Amino acid sequence: MKFLVSGATGNVGRLVTEGLLGRGADVRALTRDPDAAGLPEGAEVVAGDLARPGTLRAALTGVERLFLFPVPGTAREVVAAAEEAGVRRIVTLSSGAVTAGLDASHHLPVEQAVEASGLEWTHVRPGEFAANKVALWGPSIREHRVVRHPHPDAAWFPVHERDIADVAVAALLDDGHVGAAYTLNGPGPISLRDQADAIASAIGEEIRFEKVTPEEARELYRRQGGFAAANADFLLGFEDYEGNPADPHALADFDPAALGPQPTAQQVTGIPARTFAQWARDHADDFR
Known part of the structure; x- marks a missing residue:
């Protein structure tokens, strides 16, 4: 086959x-x-x-x-x-x-x-790819050991790309997955500040978290270019998924813990979903 x-x-x-x-x-x-x-x-x-x-x-x-x-x-x-x-x-x-x-x-x-x-x-x-942090934070961490963002305590469930691939491989090879739609997240919410700390631990160096305004962060992403520039308005809350205007300050008021446990790759693979800390260790070289 x-x-x-x-x-x-x-x-x-x-x-x-x-x-x-x-x-x-x-x-x-x-x-x-x-x-x-x-x-x-x-x-x-x-x-x-x-x-x-x-x-x-x-x-x-x-x-x-x-x-x-x-x-x-x-x-x-x-x-x-x-x-x-x-x-x-x-x-x-x-x-x-x-x-x-x-x-x-x-x-x-x-x-x-x-x-x-x-x-x-x-x-x-x-859901949110943990790997996005390489494109978004990689340049500032590599050059200045700093992350700049308006909402250091904003949190979500970033998913390791290997969890996504593991589910896709199972669906391609094995029976029992036809007609299923698998939503995949990381194993729990983790704040942006804690994500930066996980990367710092992985590379063995301190990373500062500098709080900036949404407008300042957008300008930084735009100057950075690539994925960061192309997605700055959505990632910083200036627009919703479909490109409609939104309030970037609303992100600070949202508590993902209120959503309860989110589905992960474990529902398919039987193996606990990889944590952001695991992802950071796997990608340490991308931030050095």
């Missing part, structure tokens, strides 16, 4: 590729630039772009199960091409925002396209 992993060079796709190979699967990994992929040995690396479904014909040939990275604009065409090629099961990388009813335009259309196909499907819906 052949598996195709799309988004194979991403935080999750790379680990899905690794996890499938570790269980002896025949893995084909899709990327726009195979020469720069750097994927695990044993994967068949092929060129293709989900935004251009016409480039996927060769990659889909002989594939029975697909890990689908979310590209909403072409999702129906990609799913149709997969079905025509003989794919029988699709596991989508979705978002916990769908579970919360906040996402109507990005991940939800991909889920709907997959469900409408009649193929076997499972949706993996992670």
Whole structure:
């Protein structure tokens, strides 16, 4: 049985590729630039772009199960091409925002396209990626050993990307997951200040937490560029998930502990979800 992993060079796709190979699967990994992929040995690396479904014909040939990275604009065409090629099961990388009813335009259309196909499907819906902290805080920690943010005590349930990949691998390989939508979070809420402390412990150096205004933080992210700049307004509360204006100061009043325990990878894997401290140790080199 052949598996195709799309988004194979991403935080999750790379680990899905690794996890499938570790269980002896025949893995084909899709990327726009195979020469720069750097994927695990044993994967068949092929060129293709989900935004251009016409480039996927060769990659889909002989594939029975697909890990689908979310590209909403072409999702129906990609799913149709997969079905025509003989794919029988699709596991989508979705978002916990769908579970919360906040996402109507990005991940939800991909889920709907997959469900409408009649193929076997499972949706993996992670919440906040712990890995976002590399893009958001990495530059300031590496250069100045400081984190700057308006709400040091704001907390959430950041999820380790390996937990996400473990659930995706299980859904691709094992029976019993068809028709399920798994929302995944970290094992408990952790404040931004405590996240910074966990990274400090992982690298063995002190990290200062400097409180700034939302406007100052937005300007810092914009100057930083990349993921931080592209997502500054949403991450700092200036707009909601769909891009509508919001109050950035409302984040300080929200207590995630009031939500109670959140679903984690343990519901699928039977293994306790990885903590943020574990994630920080795994990524210590990204902050040194």
